[in-house]
Amino acid sequence: MRDPDRRTFLKTTLAIGAATGLSALAAPTTRNGPRSVTAQSVKDLTAPSLDVVRVGLIGVGERGVGFVHHFCNIEGATVTAICDTDQEVLDRATGVVAELGQPAPKEYTGDDYAYRGLLEQRDVDIVVISTPWRWHSIMSVETMESGKHAFVEVPAVTTVEEAWQLVDTAERTQMHCMMLENVCYGRDEMMVLNMVRHGLFGELLHGEAAYIHELRWQMKEIERKTGSWRTPWHTRRNGNLYPTHGLGPIAQYMGINREDRFEYMNSMSSPARGRAAYARREFPADHPRNQLEYITGDINTSMIKTQMGRTIMVQYDTTTPRPYSRHNLIQGTNGVFAGFPNRIALEQGGTGSFHEWDYDMTEWRAEYEHPLWKTSRELAEKHGGHGGMDFLMCWRIIDCLRNGEPLDQNVYDAAAWSVISPISADSVAEQGSSKPIPDFTRGS
Secondary structure, eight states, X not given: XXXXXXXXXXXXXXXXXXXXXXXXXXXXXXXXXXXXXTOOOOTTOOOOOOSXXXXXXEOOSTTHHHHHHHHHTSTTEEEEEEEOSOHHHHHHHHHHHHHTTOOOXXXXXXXXXXXXXXXXXXXXXXXXXXXXXXXXXXXXXXXXXXXXXXXXXXXXXXXXXXXXXXXXXXXXXXXXXXXXXXXXXXXXXXXXXXXXXXXXTOSXXXXXXXXXXOOGGGGGXXXXXXXXXXXXXXXXXXXXXXXXXXXXXXXXXXXXXXXXXXXXXXXXXXXXXXXXXXXXXXXXXXXXXXXXXXXSOSSEEEEEEETTSOEXXXXXXXXXXXXXXXXXXXXXXXXXEETTTTEEEESSSTTSOSSSOBOOOHHHHHHHOOHHHHHHHHHHHHHOSGGGHHHHHHHHHHHHHXXXXXXXXXXXXXXXXXXXXXXXXXXXXXXXXXXXXXXXXXXX
């Protein structure tokens, strides 16, 4: 899906506001007061169970085509509709459905709003949104307004106003809105979640999360693929552009939006050097990539304070030459786990010494492997997607919907984890000043 120009974006946002009784342009950045009389909390939302979950997909390019594979391989799910403005990737996606022996889905293409035809299709229960970031909140809101559950790629929103609109719509329509944070279903992350729930680290004090992934090469994707629309974000916002992969698991370890919540944060960025240097090295002097002003600091570091007094460090770096890492560190009164590489040190238990790391995960995995990975590892690794986490996430969604159970992530998580990006930019712009993080649950 193409990134809409600002005029189109504002026109669409205002149209949604008129349809929902909200205006994204006028929405306050904090609304911690009571809900309207027509809304209620969705923190434990369940929907009527579905024998078969009928899936519609908007955007089947880099990420979306993987979801086509996964849902076609899950019992109780069927792909009934696919939309993309790019005919080439649309044909590829429908070809995948045919190869897997599934009935042909209805196709939607043409202009940027062809997806609205999919939202009108009656045999669609959930909509999977894998489009450029700027479309995420627009499409999620319209999906819920159409009476369908929204499952949106990360980040779910790009502004605080969009976050509140997402929450308000979910509470009013009583439809699921889940952000597809696949890392929460990673084997290591789920093992650590199980360790936390068994009290292995004692009382939790501090976490560290990151998205450190050198992606300068995406700047060479000019007309198509992720880099064609993601690169311009480095000219628009100086902050953490992509917080949720590292932050989602830490938030789940700490029970954010359950027994604790994000309260405020501070953020600072390093100089922005790498993107401009890469452009000078890899493109002709008169190339469009050399005409851009890259303002996103090469490394952004944010600190979050929770209501219970815990701290979380969140880092973002897709520019510097360094190995991939999400940190995935959780510290408690009895010890610590850290990822990349996996290691553990405890005062009570384990090797008996917290002065040295234990890198051998064999016994830890035998005792604390998450039940979902114990029962589904073979299936997840067979169908893949970042080591199986993508498939397992899709399987779990379908399992919850077929059994009428609450989802593992809700709209409050989508809002709280995603909103770190715009708030980090506000803090950076004011010399790292402290910025409040809204309580999207309104106290619940």
